Amino acid sequence: MTAPAARYLSLGAGIQSSALLLLAVHGRIAPFDAAVFADTGWEPAAVYAHLRRLQALAEPAGIPIIRVSTGNIRDDALDPAHRFASMPLFTLGPGGEKGMARRQCTSEYKIRPIKAEVRRRLGYPHPARVPADVFAQMAIGISVDEVHRARDADVAYMRNVFPLLDLSWRRGDCAAFLAEHGLADTPRSACIGCPFHTDAEWVRLREQDPDGWANAVDFDRRIRHGSARATADGHPLRGQFFLHRQRIPLDQVDLRPRPAGPEETPGCGPWSCPHPAEPAPDSATRNDPAAETVPPTPAGTGLREVA
DSSP: OOOOSEEEEEOOSSHHHHHHHHHHHTTSSOOOSEEEEEOOSOOOHHHHHHHHHHHHHHGGGTOOEEEEOSOOHHHHHTOTTSOOOOOOOEEEOTTSOEEEEOOOHHIIIIIHHHHHHHHHHHTOOTTSOOOTTOOEEEEOOOOGGGGGGOOOOSSTTEEEEOHHHHHTOOHHHHHHHHHHTTOTTOOOOOOTTOTTOOHHHHHHHHHHOHHHHHHHHHHHHHTTTOOHHHHHTTOOOSSEEESSTTOSOGGGOOOOOOOOOSSOOOOOOTTTOOOTTSOOOOGGGTTOGGGSOOOEEOSSSOOOOOO
8 A cells, every 4th residue: 555645633723633743742653744723713812822832842843733724714704705605603584494504614714725735745736636646644633432523535635544543532531641741721622603612612712711702792793694795795694694503692692501521512623523413412402492403504595494
């Protein structure tokens, strides 16, 4: 079998990917040629601070952290001149129909820039054809409690590998390993306004990052009637968008997080972002009809009614 031309880490800067980086730094797993962080421009301040801390640990070990980006997801969503990469926002139709917008943000702001960087580092930037025998390994931070999220890359020049599965590590093992090395406060990696936040995460943002909370509340208000681009093009949303599954303004939600468990909701990584069929498991939403699992709303201005 042809050997990979390079070995990279998809670094989301959350629990699992941070543990993988630290394992490589300490020689517990094979080293990486680089760790690639896809920056949406809308991560919490704690994630960016943690990323700087990881750089200080990784670079002396010969593992550079490369930051790639296709833009600021929040700014782009509110820019009438920019194409809107749909987020999994909760929708409420004019007749009370409940749905969820199709998710394009992970592909647009995480996977696409990583693919472009891998191509560039292999020496075949788009649109050059990558030879069939040239590929890079991409290590993904999927632990055994999330094995259902493990998936292959959809391109031949990049092959996903899952070192945590090889180690039979769970998320708790990753957290314990980070704590042993002074990184017990590693944050969950997800955009400030990610609709997949649990109530516990919204409360954490509100209490620990007031600026981030205000940012999310403002975005929730401004995205209510659809993307600025669609509105500018004369195609306003027939309904409303919301960040929270209760489908009311974020700052009006009665946030009731469930007691913390050993395994929290995973963060959003390029190949491990939660699926729309995986609702946030807070007690406040378990019996809430607004929290039901719903099919994604098709792209465009219409809303799909829940059967």
